[in-house]
Amino acid sequence: MELDALKTAVPGSVMKQGAPVPGIQADVMEDVNQDGRDWIVHQCCDLIGDAMEMYLGTAVLFVIFLGHCSCDCLSGTYGFQCGYRCHCLPGHCHSTSGCDPGKCSPGWSGATCHKQNVALKKGVSSSGDAVYAPSTDARYPSSLATDGQLGERKYYDCIETRASNPNWWRVDLDDIMMIHDVTVYFRLDYTPRRNGIQVYLTNTTITPSGHFCYTVKANTSGTDINDILSVPCHGRGRYVLLYTTTATEENTQPKMDFCEVEVDVCDPGTFGADCENYCHCKHGVCNDMTGVCPPGGCLAGCKGTNCSVECVGNVEYGPDCGRTCFDRMCKEAASTCPRDTGRCDGGCEPGWEGEDCT
Ligand SMILES: [Ca+2]
Numbered sequence: 123m124e125l126d127a128l129k130t131a132v133p134g135s136v137m138k139q140g141a142p143v144p145g146i147q148a149d150v151m152e153d154v155n156q157d158g159r160d161w162i163v164h165q166c167c168d169l170i171g172d173a174m175e176m177y178l179g180t181a182v183l184f185v186i187f188l189g190h191c192s193c194d195c196l197s198g199t200y201g202f203q204c205g206y207r208c209h210c211l212p213g214h215c216h217s218t219s220g221c222d223p224g225k226c227s228p229g230w231s232g233a234t235c236h237k238q239n240v241a242l243k244k245g246v247s248s249s250g251d252a253v254y255a256p257s258t259d260a261r262y263p264s265s266l267a268t269d270g271q272l273g274e275r276k277y278y279d280c281i282e283t284r285a286s287n288p289n290w291w292r293v294d295l296d297d298i299m300m301i302h303d304v305t306v307y308f309r310l311d312y313t314p315r316r317n318g319i320q321v322y323l324t325n326t327t328i329t330p331s332g333h334f335c336y337t338v339k340a341n342t343s344g345t346d347i348n349d350i351l352s353v354p355c356h357g358r359g360r361y362v363l364l365y366t367t368t369a370t371e372e373n374t375q376p377k378m379d380f381c382e383v384e385v386d387v388c389d390p391g392t393f394g395a396d397c398e399n400y401c402h403c404k405h406g407v408c409n410d411m412t413g414v415c416p417p418g419g420c421l422a423g424c425k426g427t428n429c430s431v432e433c434v435g436n437v438e439y440g441p442d443c444g445r446t447c448f449d450r451m452c453k454e455a456a457s458t459c460p461r462d463t464g465r466c467d468g469g470c471e472p473g474w475e476g477e478d479c480t
Contacts, residue, residue, distance in 0.1 A: 202402050202424065202432060203462070205391065209235040228270060231386075232396035237302070241268050241293045241362065241385035247327075248291045250284035252377070264291055267383045275349075276311040280381035289376040290329045290365040291383075298325060298360045299387055302397065302410050304335070304353040306364070307382040313344035315379050316351075318368025323359035330365045333357050342371055356411060393428070402429040404441070423462035432461055439464035439478070451479040 195204035195217040208215030214225035226235035229242045246268055251260030262282035273279030283289055301323055308316055317340035324332025335355035340347040355362070362385050369376045388397035393413040401408035402424040403415030413428035420429035425443040433443035436459045447459035451474035452466035463477055470479035 202400065203421070205402075206236075206389075206400070209238070209389070233398040234392070234396075236389040236392040237386050237397040238389065239270075239384040240295050240299055240301075240387050241383055242270050244268050244296065245294045246292065247294070248281075248283050249286050249289050249329075252282040252284045262379070267291065267380060268293055270382070272307055272382055275307060275309055275381045277309065277379070280309040280379050283378045285373055285375040285377050287369070287375045288329065288365060288367045289378055290363060291378055291380075292327070292329070292361050292363045293383060293385065295360050295362070295385060298358055300358050300410060301355060301362070302386045302388050304355040304362055305384040305386065306351045306353060306380050307384075308344075308347070308349050308351065309379050309381055310349060312379065313340075313347070314342060314370040314372070315377055316340050316344035316347045317342060317370075318366045318376070319378065319380075320365045321353050321355055322361075322363040322365060323355050323357050324361050324363055325359055327361065330363060332359060332361070332363070399428065400430050404429075421462070423460075435459075435461065445478070445480070449480065453479075 195201075198208050198215055200206055200208060200215065200217050200220045204217075206220060208221050209227045209230040210221030210225045211227060214222040216222070221235040223233060226232070229239050231237045231239070246264045248264040251263050253259065254261050262277065262280060264281050264283070266279065266281045271279065281291065283291060304321055304323075306319075306321075316338055319338040320330065321335040321337075322330050322332050323335055324330075326332065333355075336353045338347055338351065362383065364378065364380070364383065366376045366378060386397075388394075388410040390407040391401055391403075393399050393401055393408050393410050397410065399413055401413045401415060402421045403418070404421050405418035406416045408415045408428060413430065415429050420426070420442050422441045423439065423443070424430070424432050431443075433439050436447055439445050439447060439459055439461050440463075443461075445464055447464060450457070450459070450464060450466055451471040452468070453471055454466065454468040457467040464480075465477040466479045470476070474480070
């Protein structure tokens with residue numbers, strides 16, 4: 123049976139009941155014990171990928187595996203031409219559908235786990251961190267806003283800058299990136315410092331500079347601003363700057379005290395509010411907001427304004443799905459019709475040539 127064949131086809135990776143195999147996830151091993159076709163279909167890809175990593179270059183193994191598996195993509199990849207990488211927790215990536223909902227890896231979000239917080243753990247600067255004598259160390263340092271931790275979002279989980287005018291905080295993304303949006307997680311136990319914060323996307327360390335994105339316009343108590351504020355801030359930049367000259371009624375000079383700033387980008391080949399849609403452009407990647415492809419149309423095998431629609435299986439194929447499977451002169455009448463090439467199994471009728479026999 124297939125499972126037994128898989129077990130014996132990988133030298134050195136004998137799967138004992140309940141014993142984990144190096145490189146294969148523990149939860150997959152639990153499924154091994156269940157035996158059966160369903161496991162073969164859903165976990166086969168993971169096994170192939172892991173085996174390939176262990177025995178790179180052993181092409182024979184690959185062929186053996188393909189003979190026993192009904193999947194297309196190697197471990198961790200899925201979707202159109204296996205061109206998408208799963209960014210989900212171990213055991214939650216499927217070769218056809220991608221990640222299970224809500225099971226994204228840390229730093230990734232969205233329904234398909236293709237939205238990445240590129241500010242996570244990145245370096246920060248500020249106009250100064252608050253210190254409380256007799257210590258001279260920052261008690262609530264600026265780095266708390268990119269540590270990936272939210273806690274209870276009270277003062278001890280959040281940054282606190284030293285009073286100054288102007289007052290600013292900046293994250294360095296290390297590279298110029300196409301930013302999709304910015305999300306600010308505000309402190310929950312004190313809200314007046316939300317008002318007046320400006321958000322910039324910039325390529326310099328001049329404060330302020332670059333592309334102005336947004337100003338938080340709140341009442342003086344800050345209670346009319348969402349605790350988690352999604353800020354439209356789309357464009358290319360290396361630094362995201364939060365900047366203010368607005369003091370509260372309690373302070374003569376401004377301070378800031380938010381808990382986390384996420385700077386989100388879409389994975390290449392995805393677009394939309396949550397980077398949840400796919401585009402398969404022929405040249406380059408689509409616009410991360412609209413999904414519009416650069417000039418040149420779609421990769422062979424898909425169609426539509428965003429090149430997000432795959433050709434109808436066994437009906438159409440080729441660039442923009444412009445060719446018809448029925449028109450091919452395949453020797454085998456029951457030949458498959460790959461969406462990208464339309465290649466005929468077993469060659470062409472006499473007098474016809476080309477992989478799709480047209
Ligand atoms: Ca934090």
